[in-house]
Amino acid sequence: MTGRAHRDSEADRIWQMLVGLVWETRGEWRRKVSEATALPFSRVRILWRLVDEPKTLTQLAVSTSDAPATTVAVNDLEDRGLVERHPHPDNRRAKLVSLTPAGRRLIESARRTVRDDAPPAVQQLSKTDLAHLRRILERISSSER
Missing domain, CATH: 1.20.5 (Single alpha-helices involved in coiled-coils or other helix-helix interfaces)
Structure with missing residues (x-):
């Protein structure tokens, strides 16, 4: 085995250890977040992605799941009054999704309620x-x- 292949193999093993640690410890936290918000965690994850700035549906889809599922989730969040869509200032074909005040309050409440x-x-x-x-x-x- 070459030095490069050996290093890659060790890096892969360490990466799998990190991923395993995170996966093994997140289930309970995700459940608590869902209980605190009364939303599926997939919806909460989208809200968190919008805390710092609005994003397009494409940006949300890249960071969360696939485009159709993201559209369904954003539609649901919009129906609940937690996000809103606005025209993108630089791209007429795109819409920006942003948190409403209610969406921001929900995320702030979850952060205060559920320890991480x-x-x-x-x-x-x-x-x-x-x-x-x-x-x-x-x-x-x-x-x-």
Whole structure:
């Protein structure tokens, strides 16, 4: 095995460990978020994507699921008064989806109500290990942008 292939294999194993850790710890949190908002988590995820700025349906579809499912979800959220669509200022064919005040209140309430603490294994890391982990994750995050 070449050095490159060995490194890739180790990177893949570490990635799978990270993904497994996240997947194993998110189910309960997602259930609590859905209970707090009375919405399926897929709808809440769309609302969260809109907190910082409006997005087009295409942008939402890329970051959440496929286009038809995103359209159905946005229609539902619009019917509930949580999002609204406006013409895109630079693209006549696109609509921007943004949070309504009610949608923003719902997300703020969920954030206050449902804690999103790190799992115990992460909380038990030393300050040095946490600093290393932060540095590594920031490096990975900045290279993905």
